[in-house]
Amino acid sequence: MASLKAQTPSYEKIPTFDELYRREWRYVAAVADRLMIRKADVRDIVQEVFIKAYRSLDKVENPGAIRGWLATITVRAVSDRLRRKKWQQVLLFQSEQLDEVEAEDASPETQAELRGLQVALSRLPVKERIAWSLRHIEQEPLDEVARLAGCSLATAKRRISAAQDKLRAHVENTAGERSFDEKGEAE
Amino acid sequence: MALSDRARKVLVQSSQQWSEQDGFEIRAGITHGIQTHARRRRMLGTGSVVAGVLACAALGISALRAPGDTVVQMASSIAPALSQIDEEVRPSGSLGHASLVEERAQVHFLSQGTRVRRLRPTGGRGARANVALEAGSARFAVDKRKIEAGEAPFRVSADEVLVEVLGTVFTVDRLSTGVVAVAVDEGRVRVSWGEDGAESRLLEAGESGRFSRQGEIVEAVTPAPVEVAPPVEIVVPSRGKASAPTGAWRQLARVGRFDAAFRALQRDLNQMADVPHDLLLAADVARLSHHPEQAVQPLNRVVTHFARDDRAAPAAFLLGRVLMENLGRASDAAKAFAQSRKLSPSGPLAEDALGREVEALRKAGFATTASERAREYVHRYPAGARIHEIAPLAK
Numbered sequence: 001m002a003s004l005k006a007q008t009p010s011y012e013k014i015p016t017f018d019e020l021y022r023r024e025w026r027y028v029a030a031v032a033d034r035l036m037i038r039k040a041d042v043r044d045i046v047q048e049v050f051i052k053a054y055r056s057l058d059k060v061e062n063p064g065a066i067r068g069w070l071a072t073i074t075v076r077a078v079s080d081r082l083r084r085k086k087w088q089q090v091l092l093f094q095s096e097q098l099d100e101v102e103a104e105d106a107s108p109e110t111q112a113e114l115r116g117l118q119v120a121l122s123r124l125p126v127k128e129r130i131a132w133s134l135r136h137i138e139q140e141p142l143d144e145v146a147r148l149a150g151c152s153l154a155t156a157k158r159r160i161s162a163a164q165d166k167l168r169a170h171v172e173n174t175a176g177e178r179s180f181d182e183k184g185e186a187e
Numbered sequence: 188m189a190l191s192d193r194a195r196k197v198l199v200q201s202s203q204q205w206s207e208q209d210g211f212e213i214r215a216g217i218t219h220g221i222q223t224h225a226r227r228r229r230m231l232g233t234g235s236v237v238a239g240v241l242a243c244a245a246l247g248i249s250a251l252r253a254p255g256d257t258v259v260q261m262a263s264s265i266a267p268a269l270s271q272i273d274e275e276v277r278p279s280g281s282l283g284h285a286s287l288v289e290e291r292a293q294v295h296f297l298s299q300g301t302r303v304r305r306l307r308p309t310g311g312r313g314a315r316a317n318v319a320l321e322a323g324s325a326r327f328a329v330d331k332r333k334i335e336a337g338e339a340p341f342r343v344s345a346d347e348v349l350v351e352v353l354g355t356v357f358t359v360d361r362l363s364t365g366v367v368a369v370a371v372d373e374g375r376v377r378v379s380w381g382e383d384g385a386e387s388r389l390l391e392a393g394e395s396g397r398f399s400r401q402g403e404i405v406e407a408v409t410p411a412p413v414e415v416a417p418p419v420e421i422v423v424p425s426r427g428k429a430s431a432p433t434g435a436w437r438q439l440a441r442v443g444r445f446d447a448a449f450r451a452l453q454r455d456l457n458q459m460a461d462v463p464h465d466l467l468l469a470a471d472v473a474r475l476s477h478h479p480e481q482a483v484q485p486l487n488r489v490v491t492h493f494a495r496d497d498r499a500a501p502a503a504f505l506l507g508r509v510l511m512e513n514l515g516r517a518s519d520a521a522k523a524f525a526q527s528r529k530l531s532p533s534g535p536l537a538e539d540a541l542g543r544e545v546e547a548l549r550k551a552g553f554a555t556t557a558s559e560r561a562r563e564y565v566h567r568y569p570a571g572a573r574i575h576e577i578a579p580l581a582k
Contacts, residue, residue, distance in 0.1 A: 016274050018285065021217070025210050026203065027575055033202035046213045051220040113194045136190050137198060 011063035017054050025050070027067070028074050035078045035133050045081060049073045075130060075148045082126040120170040124163050131156055132163035196579070203576040214286055276303040276318060291330035292341050297358065298324045320345040324360035348398045351377045370395035440472050449476035463489050463498045470505065479513035490526060500531035504540050511547050521547035542573035545580060
């Protein structure tokens with residue numbers, strides 16, 4: 001998958017809500033899932049997205065823009081949820097709970113990489129996390145990242161760059177801790 | 188930090204592991220959310236009307252008509268309520284049923300060629316969606332809460348017969364002879380016909396009736412009590428006690444008492460005829476009474492011995508689902524899905540069968556064949572419902 005809008009199903013006309021749900025719920029779930037939120041939250045996000053879509057489907061004029069429209073609603077719903085969770089964590093002194101990525105077939109290295117990424121992303125500010133995920137997981141072009149995140153192109157670039165620096169620092173720190181632990185065990 | 192291609196691929200695959208059951212559960216939540224939203228809007232609307240009335244009274248305007256007078260009249264009349272055809276209701280490819288979110292109802296398409304249309308009245312206070320059964324046979328399940336909440340009843344029209352839901356589960360069958368058959372599984376329905384639905388009859392759970400388009404009741408049948416005896420009387424094994432009458436399992440199955448039907452059938456398998464209808468019903472009874480392993484044999488029988496029957500392809504598809512989802516036999520499931528496609532290459536289930544075949548092959552560890560089938564899917568169904576999950580496997 002190269003982009004959120006890749007493999008867009010062809011809509012010759014505005015679909016009914018039932019048809020829209022039938023054709024797109026998996027897509028919305030997959031996008032929310034890849035933005036690295038918990039599975040239980042993904043269900044809530046899909047519900048939220050389609051309830052919003054239900055309310056404004058009659059305002060959509062271009063059938064070709066439907067998937068992009070859903071993607072925008074999804075990204076914003078995920079952002080709002082992550083922001084609310086951040087506040088809850090701050091108020092309750094909690095850390096973010098993370099699901100295991102279902103990757104039984106993956107090599108231990110890949111599994112470790114994904115676990116590390118989950119932890120690292122969970123520590124980023126929400127705006128940076130979303131921008132980085134859109135760019136590097138969804139592989140969206142920069143202008144599309146800006147559109148989906150609701151910011152200017154320059155801001156999108158800045159967020160991605162800031163996220164990248166923090167993720168790199170996290171990896172280096174983790175590697176340092178690991179080598180320190182391994183050294184301790186050897187001694 | 189850059190995400191490796193391998194990790195990203197795993198992430199993408201992991202994000203696509205959502206089952207149809209997940210879809211239905213999420214859908215139920217959406218329905219609830221939409222209804223809650225609609226209730227809030229209605230309350231706001233009522234509040235606005237009250238405020239408006241008070242404001243008008245304060246201004247001394249006395250000739251205010253009650254809103255919706257004409258709509259009440261329209262709602263009591265059949266024809267205007269069905270005046271604007273909105274859309275055709277289509278079953279989801281795999282399950283043969285469709286959800287009507289606003290109406291809190293599900294439509295199960297029971298025969299090939301069944302056509303259901305959603306109809307929307309012209310608006311106002313009587314606004315609620317009805318459906319028309321244009322051809323074939325369909326079973327309707329309506330959320331009890333809709334009735335309990337005092338919302339407008341769900342109505343199905345078939346020819347000139349109107350079925351109004353006062354309960355929850357019922358079947359409407361447009362017979363080729365111009366007669367409409369209605370069978371009630373749960374709750375009550377009112378069947379009406381004639382000018383503006385002037386004549387009507389209530390059908391309770393377990394009752395069925397046949398109504399002609401001219402408005403005459405051709406037949407109204409209330410099954411004998413022995414046919415729908417409480418399950419405990421049939422079920423409790425007791426030496427010397429008379430067994431359930433032959434065919435009782437079908438009646439029990441028809442009213443949704445699958446556990447009792449399964450036990451009645453198990454006591455004497457000779458009750459089941461070696462014909463597709465009985466074999467498929469027996470498979471349903473087994474599945475829905477949580478004995479999926481017992482559904483395999485009758486489904487297999489339909490597929491292998493009645494391959495020319497229209498129901499063979501859906502039977503093979505269902506067999507694949509049972510093997511995959513209930514019994515964890517992915518390899519066998521892949522063969523069943525392939526068989527379904529072979530029996531009906533351009534049928535309504537062909538696309539979904541191929542998608543599920545890919546999934547089953549992948550789960551069974553046949554990565555190369557799964558990839559080949561995935562490419563076939565992408566080629567045949569570039570805008571298919573599963574394209575976004577299958578396309579990555581085609582590479």
